[in-house]
Amino acid sequence: MTTAADEPGHVAILGAGPIGLDAALAFLDNGWSATVYESAATVAANVTSWGHIRLFTPWSMNVSTRMLARLQTAGVAPPGPAEYCPTGGELAEQLLGPLAELPELAAIIRSRTRVLAIARAGLLKHEEIGSPQRGSRRFRLLVSDPHGVERVEHADLALDCTGSYGQSNVVGDGGIPAPGELGVADRITYQIPDVGREGGKWAGRRVLLVGAGKSAQTAARDLAELVDSRPSTRVVWAVRAADPDWGEVPDDPLPQRQELVEMSQRLHASAVPGMQVRTGVVIDALRESDDGVVVALRSITGDVEEIVVDHIIALTGFLGDTSLYRQLQVHECYATAAPMNLSAALLAAAGDGPADCLAQASHGVDVLRVPEPNFFVLGMKSYGRNSNFLLRVGYEQVDEVAGAYSRPG
Ligand SMILES: Cc1cc2nc3c(=O)[nH]c(=O)nc-3n(C[C@H](O)[C@H](O)[C@H](O)COP(=O)(O)OP(=O)(O)OC[C@H]3O[C@@H](n4cnc5c(N)ncnc54)[C@H](O)[C@@H]3O)c2cc1C
DSSP, rough: OOOOGGGEEEEEEOOOOOHHHHHHHHHHHHHHHEEEEESSSSSSSSHHHHHTOOOOOOHHHHHHHHHHHHHTTTTOOOOOOOOOOOOOOIIIIIHHHHHHSSSSHHTTTEEEEEEEEEEEEEEEEEEEEOOOGGGGGGGEEEEEOTTEEEEEEEESSSEEESSSOOOOOOGGGGGGGOOTTTGGGGGOSSSSSOOTTTHHHHTSEEEEOOOSHHHHHHHHHHHHHHHHHSSSSSEEEEESSSOOOOOOOOOOOOOOHHHHHHHHHHHHSSSSSEEEEEEEEEEEEEETTTTEEEEEEEESSOOOOEESEEEEEOOOOOOOOOGGHHHHHBBOOOOOOOHHHHHHHHHHHHHOOOOOOGOOOOHHHHHHHSSSSEEEOOGGGGGGGGOOHHHHHHHHHHHHHHTTTSSSS
């Protein structure tokens, strides 16, 4: 049987998050046929898994003009109001779900279909190095269908929009697993817990929270509230920096983000019973004992202290799965693991200090290109270790790539 993917002018979109869905709309507009591969049962799976978290950015920044136009044409009410910051759940239910139900998208989204790997038909990674000749061979995608059956599908253009949430970093010093970490994995949560809803799981327990970014700050805020309402709960918040700046942005225009920074500063400065903030420490080792998980905390001076906890919440960042395109010629930054051109542009734009994510903009289609012709990493994954990605930037990336491929051929 011949499918759209067998015809020339076909784009494979990996991941049905906000950026993958926006890309699908853009390429359909350009006359391409498309398949959107989504590993989960429904679209926006990553957004849904942090559905209890409120975005810092309002609807006006979270919806592309293309999405709005398409919803309007279909007679679907646009999400809003424009200045309201939705939760991840609201983003999924009020925007991404309705988009995925539009007939043109519903027809091309393949849920429960994971892309396992992508390569060029008949070419290995080291062949035709940096040559446009690679573009004359179609992409070969190894996919696993809803029944777990593996098959190969083809495309002329491929967009990796698989995000990074769920691909968590580990807790050990230097970014490698702490000795014993893998052995106590069932006691570690690597995603932002919904403490309000799962209170029973955490209340009255001894919890170690690791990390200092916005995800860890969000968990710290929720755990502090739990400690307040259930004083038998004990939380140790381990932070690597001796004097963390909590990512503060001067005169922050995003009030939700500023509130988290202030809350972290307060917790750090004042002794809240039941909630200890330990700065300048790393996780040296973990081991199971009869009483719980024994955690060795090592300070900057080299002193090691052991504490015992019931659970660990590890929020030390996320990094997309780059093994997917291992057989393609993708030049990765040695520092951020993002595609090199984009990473260099982001590092240059940041200058000496960390840039505010609101100051981020897309840098044009050539910055998004990698040596592999007609292959792009878009969305959250394109930023590698840089956590400043914004939906608005992803929609701009889609505009730029779609602008360069206005017609198949
Ligand atoms: C807690 C949190 C809060 C955030 N808050 C904001 C905010 O306030 N404002 C803002 O602009 N941005 C925010 N972001 C950043 C960013 O906008 C989001 O992460 C956004 O979801 C990124 O969209 P994406 O489409 O690139 O990736 P994702 O939303 O992660 O979507 C990727 C999709 O690909 C699928 N997938 C993964 N692997 C495969 C595979 N091998 N095969 C097929 N499918 C696959 C996943 O199931 C998922 O559906 C936040 C991020 C997090 C984690």
